[in-house]
Each structure stands twice: as C-alpha cells, then as structure tokens.
Amino acid sequence: MRGVLGGVLLILLWEGMARGFALPSYTLPAVSEILGSIWIQRASLISGGATTLLEAVVGYGLGTTIGIGLAVLITVLPWSRTALLPVVMAVNSVPVAAYSPLVLLWFGIGVSSKIVMVTLAVGFTVFLSALAGFDRVDRRSVDLLRSFGAGQAAVLWRLRLPAALPLIAAGMRVATVRSLIVAIVTEMLGANSGLGWIIYQAVVQIDFVQVWSAIFVASAISLAFFGLIGWIERRVIFWR
Amino acid sequence: MSASLSAPAMRATGVWRHTAPVLLGLGRLVLGLAIAAAVWEGAVLAFGIRPEYLPRLSAILSTIAATPEAYAAGFLRTLLETLLGFAAGVLVGVLNGVLFLRAPVLRDMLFPIFVVSQTIPVIAFGALVVLWFGNTLLAKAVIAFYLTFFPVTVNTLLGLQSVDPRQVALLRSFGANGRQILFRLLLPTALPQIFVALRLGSSLSLVGAIVGEWFGDTTGLGVILLQAMYTEQVTVMWAAILCAALLGTGFYALVSLAERWLVFWGAEQ
Numbered sequence: 001m002r003g004v005l006g007g008v009l010l011i012l013l014w015e016g017m018a019r020g021f022a023l024p025s026y027t028l029p030a031v032s033e034i035l036g037s038i039w040i041q042r043a044s045l046i047s048g049g050a051t052t053l054l055e056a057v058v059g060y061g062l063g064t065t066i067g068i069g070l071a072v073l074i075t076v077l078p079w080s081r082t083a084l085l086p087v088v089m090a091v092n093s094v095p096v097a098a099y100s101p102l103v104l105l106w107f108g109i110g111v112s113s114k115i116v117m118v119t120l121a122v123g124f125t126v127f128l129s130a131l132a133g134f135d136r137v138d139r140r141s142v143d144l145l146r147s148f149g150a151g152q153a154a155v156l157w158r159l160r161l162p163a164a165l166p167l168i169a170a171g172m173r174v175a176t177v178r179s180l181i182v183a184i185v186t187e188m189l190g191a192n193s194g195l196g197w198i199i200y201q202a203v204v205q206i207d208f209v210q211v212w213s214a215i216f217v218a219s220a221i222s223l224a225f226f227g228l229i230g231w232i233e234r235r236v237i238f239w240r
Numbered sequence: 241m242s243a244s245l246s247a248p249a250m251r252a253t254g255v256w257r258h259t260a261p262v263l264l265g266l267g268r269l270v271l272g273l274a275i276a277a278a279v280w281e282g283a284v285l286a287f288g289i290r291p292e293y294l295p296r297l298s299a300i301l302s303t304i305a306a307t308p309e310a311y312a313a314g315f316l317r318t319l320l321e322t323l324l325g326f327a328a329g330v331l332v333g334v335l336n337g338v339l340f341l342r343a344p345v346l347r348d349m350l351f352p353i354f355v356v357s358q359t360i361p362v363i364a365f366g367a368l369v370v371l372w373f374g375n376t377l378l379a380k381a382v383i384a385f386y387l388t389f390f391p392v393t394v395n396t397l398l399g400l401q402s403v404d405p406r407q408v409a410l411l412r413s414f415g416a417n418g419r420q421i422l423f424r425l426l427l428p429t430a431l432p433q434i435f436v437a438l439r440l441g442s443s444l445s446l447v448g449a450i451v452g453e454w455f456g457d458t459t460g461l462g463v464i465l466l467q468a469m470y471t472e473q474v475t476v477m478w479a480a481i482l483c484a485a486l487l488g489t490g491f492y493a494l495v496s497l498a499e500r501w502l503v504f505w506g507a508e509q
Binding site: 027086094098100203211 | 367372478480
C-alpha cells in the first residue's frame, strides 16, 4: 500500500514540478504530456516495442539455453572446466556494452546483431548463476546417490538441478531487465527499427517528449517481462 | 563485534595471511595471461581468421603502441568517470540503506520506486542526462552513479537488517548511543553484504561510463569504440575492448582486495 502511495506521490510531484515551474519539455515534460504523446504515437511505439521485445525474447531464450547448457557441460565433464572457464571469464571481464560496436560490424544493423548481444549478456548472467548453483551441491550427497547406483545424468537431474534452480531462477530474473537494456542500447548505436532506434531519432530531432514516451513504453515492457518470469519462477520452484 | 577488535596486532598477522595468497594468485594470473595470449596468437594464425573478425593480439598491441597517448587519455578519462560515479553511488547507497533502516515508512514508500527505476533501461536516460548536465565528465559520472547506487542500497539494507537485535540491546545496555551502535556494530556486520554489491557495482559503473560517452564526448574508451565502429577499424575496436577489460578487471580486483583487507574476518561468497 505504501508503495502505491509512494508511486502516486512521485507522479504528483513530477506533474506539479513540471507544471508549477513551467519547465520546458527538454528539461522535464509533465507526465500527462508524455502519456498523451504515447497515445498519439501509439502505432510507431507498438511496432518499435514489438521489434525490441522480439530481439530481447529470442536472445533471452538463446542466452538462457546456452548459459545453462554450458554450465551443465562443465559440471558433467569436469576436465572441460579448466579449459572453458578461463575463456569465459576473459570474455566476461569486458563490459558487455563494449562489444556492441564490434557485433554491429559483424552482424549488420538488422535484428540479428541485437539478438547476438542479448544472447551474450543473458548467457553470461545465467551461466554464472547456474554454475554457482550446480557447485553448491554437497559432495557427500553426490557420493550417496552414486553409491545407490545413480549415473551422472540421474545425479544431475535429481540432485544438482533442483538444488541449482533457485539460483538459476534468480539469474534469469536479473537477465530479463538486462536483455531489454542491451537490446535498446545496441539499437541506439545502429538499427532501422525498435525502441532504441526511436529514442536515438528523437534525441537527434531534440524531441524529448518522444524520448520519454519511448522510455515509458520500454519500462512497461521490461516490468511486464520481469513480472512474467517472476510468476513462472514461483510456479516452478514451489519448494523454496 | 569483531570489527571493533581490529587492533594493530591483528592487522600485522593479517598482512601475511592475506598477502601470500594474493602474490600466488598474481603469479598464476600472469601465467594464465601468457598462455591466453599465445593461444590467441596461435589460433588466429593457424585457422587463418581474417583480421575483420579477430586481429592478432600482436597487431592490436602494436596499434596501442603506435598512439599510446590516445589510449592512455581515454583510459584515464573513463577511469575518472567510473570512479566518480562509483564513489557517489556507494556513498548514497550506504546512506540510503541506513536511512531506510531508521525510517521504515520511507523504505516502504521509496523502495518499490527504486525497484521500478532499475527495470527501466537506464541507459535510455543517457541522452537526457547529457542534456541536463551538459556534455561533461559529470554527466557520465551520473549515469555510472545511477547504475551503482541501487545494488549498494539493497545490500546495505539487507546487511543491516541481518544484525542480531540482542547485540544491539547489549551495546545499548552498556550505554552506547545510536552513532556508536551504527559504526561499531551495524555497519561492520553489514560490510560483507555491502562488498558483494560493491563488486557488482564496480563493473556496472564502468558500463555506465562507457555508454555515457556514446552520447557525445571527445575522449574516453567509449568514444574510441564508437569512432572505430564508424570508420570500421576492427583493430582499434579490439584495442579499446582490451583497455576496457584491463580497466574492468583492475577495478574489480582492487575492490576485492579492499574487501580482503576490510572484511578480514571472512567475506561472504
């Protein structure tokens, strides 16, 4: 309840400040002005949002799959850890955003470069949390299962995965927000559609109400995505 | 409690206990880097990878060596933005944490807003921040700050809330005032949690600084990256990426080192 109150107070304060001090829209447009602009621009915002969401969701799916797959591989084949982990860590030591220009050169300014970037960002986040989760299992529990004749696959499926799921889920939740941010950032550097592209164009045209409209839509999408993954998580990990 | 026992004597034994593994790790790091460099160079030569995709490491290093001033200037500029934003983010984050602990009403009202603010693609604000603060170092530091303060706030609050109330009661019964309880008990107990956020914040603030530079600037690693993209100079781009990796890893290592020194009773992992 207090949270809602806080949100309402913030919006009132914002509206009051923008109206009261008659702030020019390049400093801070009023909330009502932004909402009005969203309604007028709804067609382009919806199609831009759809492109961005598509890039984020496809990249998210790929990144999650690769991240978990790699973590499983390292867990099942311990010798691959010494070979793979340093490479992954080295690639990960660079801030993801720094790869954007390179990926844009490699994959062009279409949708594919954004998907690659999102896959990269989501993959690292999920991989690191999945690996931490798989490693968390007590050595003695593994030995116990083994002594009952369980194979690698059974240990993974019955012991490691349930133990790792809460951590994997936490990583996946963080990754939702990250996937949209990375998609938008890459779109801002070079694209021909998407919310980031709308933001970039609006900045060039010095239309800051438009910038705010795109930011509002982007946050609404990322909140919804975050909420959806959180809801699925509560459904799947019932034992927490 | 243990923080208040940080007598010089304990520090002295702590020095060796913590320096030795650091030196060992450093040696292993150098060895690992040498192997990685050899593998990189060898793989590019062996598989005939075209320089548009992955130039040889030696080519990248010689690019840096050709104009070291440009890279050094960019490195320092980005470092400064990162550090400013990080410092401000840590300060505000810890203050927020303490404030939220003292005033639960404020916490209930502001915390959901903070959470929502972090699901917003903050980087979309970049253009606005540059407009508000001008095309200055400050604008980039503000973006780095925005990305840093939230994890620090959350973890400070978590750490402060994990303090055993009986310990607070004990200190109070000895006549400790609020400030003494905060500095002798609450903050030291929260320190391991805070450092988890600091390590995260160290990489986030670097991202903020680099992306902030994309919205217009003349020096910085982000600028080098962007210009190299426009002129399609892949080698220069890799050179900037290497510099960013160096900056990121160095900063992260520094924060981890500070953690070992300050949280000498054992860090949370």
